[in-house]
Amino acid sequence: MSEKEKEKREVMQNAPAKEDSTAEAQDRAFMSLALAQAALAAEAGDVPVGAVLVCRENGQYRVLAEGHNTKEREGTALGHAEMNAIAAACRERQGWRLSDCTLYVTMEPCPMCAGAILGARIPRVVCGTKDPVMGAMGSVWSLHRHPVQGEGADVTCGCMEAACRAQLQAFFQARREAGKATAQENDNALINHLKRTKKPYTVLPD
Numbered sequence: 661m662s663e664k665e666k667e668k669r670e671v672m673q674n675a676p677a678k679e680d681s682t683a684e685a686q687d688r689a690f691m692s693l694a695l696a697q698a699a700l701a702a703e704a705g706d707v708p709v710g711a712v713l714v715c716r717e718n719g720q721y722r723v724l725a726e727g728h729n730t731k732e733r734e735g736t737a738l739g740h741a742e743m744n745a746i747a748a749a750c751r752e753r754q755g756w757r758l759s760d761c762t763l764y765v766t767m768e769p770c771p772m773c774a775g776a777i778l779g780a781r782i783p784r785v786v787c788g789t790k791d792p793v794m795g796a797m798g799s800v801w802s803l804h805r806h807p808v809q810g811e812g813a814d815v816t817c818g819c820m821e822a823a824c825r826a827q828l829q830a831f832f833q834a835r836r837e838a839g840k841a842t843a844q845e846n847d848n849a850l851i852n853h854l855k856r857t858k859k860p861y862t863v864l865p866d
């Protein structure tokens with residue numbers, strides 16, 4: 661085999677792996693920004709969830725907007741990281757359509773955020789950790805794949821999962837130690853525990 665052929669063969673063998681690792685490295689880089697956003701939420705006493713919207717302009721990726729959870733700080737149920745990032749992006753764009761964007765979020769979106777993501781026509785979502793309690797993009801619900809939802813969204817979970825999960829766990833652990841866990845958090849902890857241990861459970865109505 662000639663040197664040239666060898667070279668060509670090597671390139672062909674390595675090409676897919678190289679491409680994948682570049683795409684994955686890029687996803688991790690943007691997820692790191694989402695993690696930094698999540699840390700801002702925790703500093704203000706909110707559950708650490710962060711989101712970053714990245715768009716593609718002239719062949720380059722650009723951070724269009726960032727957001728973090730401000731539910732407690734601003735006293736609004738609408739203050740999820742994804743909602744804040746989408747709202748900021750729409751203000752920046754002066755329009756609602758984000759069909760050229762990828763959303764990076766440290767935790768799987770809830771039904772409200774999944775609705776906003778689909779409404780904004782965001783075609784790709786990269787999540788850190790899954791949410792077994794309220795996750796609406798693959799865990800509890802799969803709104804992005806609902807039959808009436810047309811094309812839906814392409815969802816990838818598990819990007820920097822360990823870091824995203826550790827950040828949430830550290831926050832809840834600190835809250836429990838400080839005796840500040842809410843009844844809902846205690847319920848969620850119990851549901852998660854039961855799911856992990858695969859024991860049957862029933863959630864009784866209030």
Ligand SMILES: [Zn+2]
Pocket residue numbers: 740741742769770771772773774
């Ligand atoms: Zn949400």
